[in-house]
Amino acid sequence: MGRVLPEQEWRKGPWTPEEDKLLSEYVSLHGEGRWSSVARAAGLNRSGKSCRLRWVNYLRPGLKRGQLTPQEEGIIIELHALWGNKWSTIARYLPGRTDNEIKNYWRTHFKKEKSSQKYEKRKQQLMKQREKQEQQQLEQHKQQPQEQDMMENILAPLAETSTQKITEAQARQEMALTYPTSEHHYLPVMYQDHGASLSDTVGSDDYGLWGGLWNLQ
DNA sequence: AAACGCTCCAACCGCTTGTTT
DNA sequence: GAAACAAGCGGTTGGAGCGTT
Numbered sequence: 001m002g003r004v005l006p007e008q009e010w011r012k013g014p015w016t017p018e019e020d021k022l023l024s025e026y027v028s029l030h031g032e033g034r035w036s037s038v039a040r041a042a043g044l045n046r047s048g049k050s051c052r053l054r055w056v057n058y059l060r061p062g063l064k065r066g067q068l069t070p071q072e073e074g075i076i077i078e079l080h081a082l083w084g085n086k087w088s089t090i091a092r093y094l095p096g097r098t099d100n101e102i103k104n105y106w107r108t109h110f111k112k113e114k115s116s117q118k119y120e121k122r123k124q125q126l127m128k129q130r131e132k133q134e135q136q137q138l139e140q141h142k143q144q145p146q147e148q149d150m151m152e153n154i155l156a157p158l159a160e161t162s163t164q165k166i167t168e169a170q171a172r173q174e175m176a177l178t179y180p181t182s183e184h185h186y187l188p189v190m191y192q193d194h195g196a197s198l199s200d201t202v203g204s205d206d207y208g209l210w211g212g213l214w215n216l217q
Numbered sequence: 218a219a220a221c222g223c224t225c226c227a228a229c230c231g232c233t234t235g236t237t238t
Numbered sequence: 239g240a241a242a243c244a245a246g247c248g249g250t251t252g253g254a255g256c257g258t259t
Contacts (some may be wrong), residue, residue, distance in 0.1 A: 013225070014253095035246070052245070053228065088247060103248075105228055 010039075010196055015054055019044055023051055024059050044187045058079040064096035068105055077110075 013025075026042035036048030044051060057063075066075070073093055079090040087099035087106075094102065154206065 012229075034244080047229095048244075049225095050228075056246095057227075075245095085248065100227080104224095107249095108224060108226090176240075 010050065011045045012050070015058075019046065020054070020059060026057070027055055053100075057100045062096055063098065068097070068101075072097065073105075073109075076106065079111075080106065154215060 022042045022044055023038070026038055030038070030041075035052040038044075039046050039048050039051045042051075046054075061096075075088060075093060079086075079093060083089055085103075087103045091097055091099040091102050146171075
């Protein structure tokens with residue numbers, strides 16, 4: 001490993017289109033990682049940290065632009081209730097969104113006392129919806145005993161922990177035990193193709209939004 | 218028209234954790 | 239095992255843009 005380069009005056013502040021182009025071209029050719037060498041090799045007078053941040057938050061392919069949808073907002077609320085300020089963890093469940101984006105959104109919308117009332121209200125809606133869903137699932141379960149294992153191993157433990165914080169490790173462990181393959185993630189229903197349009201869910205009663213996370217794929 | 222407040226967002230900072238030598 | 243470094247994370251800051259007064 002290369003050692004001790006003298007402190008260098010890195011460029012700071014907003015990125016120029018030229019810098020973006022250099023970084024994008026370099027990363028698409030050589031891949032991510034080794035950010036400090038990326039900075040040098042790409043001819044950028046930027047710190048590795050700055051390069052990584054620019055790539056992750058702005059240049060990386062597949063990033064979504066624009067406002068978060070109500071579904072995404074619901075997921076953020078729910079995951080924040082579970083994990084607190086684990087922004088990068090939360091971001092993993094929102095494809096195309098960055099931790100920075102989520103963090104900014106949270107601070108703007110829910111951090112302030114005034115807004116936290118909105119948060120609490122939505123959280124309560126969410127809980128009610130989930131109770132309702134679980135009730136429905138239990139009834140289905142009576143008719144479909146083969147789903148018993150899933151109910152016992154996944155939904156019940158999650159339900160028990162819904163009012164207290166659980167760790168990501170615990171949640172992942174639950175999922176890993178039941179769904180050992182990589183295809184099965186603890187993923188909000190919004191990413192499933194069930195044919196419902198946005199307008200179907202964003203109605204006068206937006207209950208439909210809040211149960212999404214508890215649907216498993 | 219100017220001042221002000223608010224939201225959004227890019228970017229930096231400091232710290233922690235993981236990896237390499 | 240220790241030290242140095244890289245990468246990642248959460249907190250914070252500052253500026254642009256916009257609406258309101």
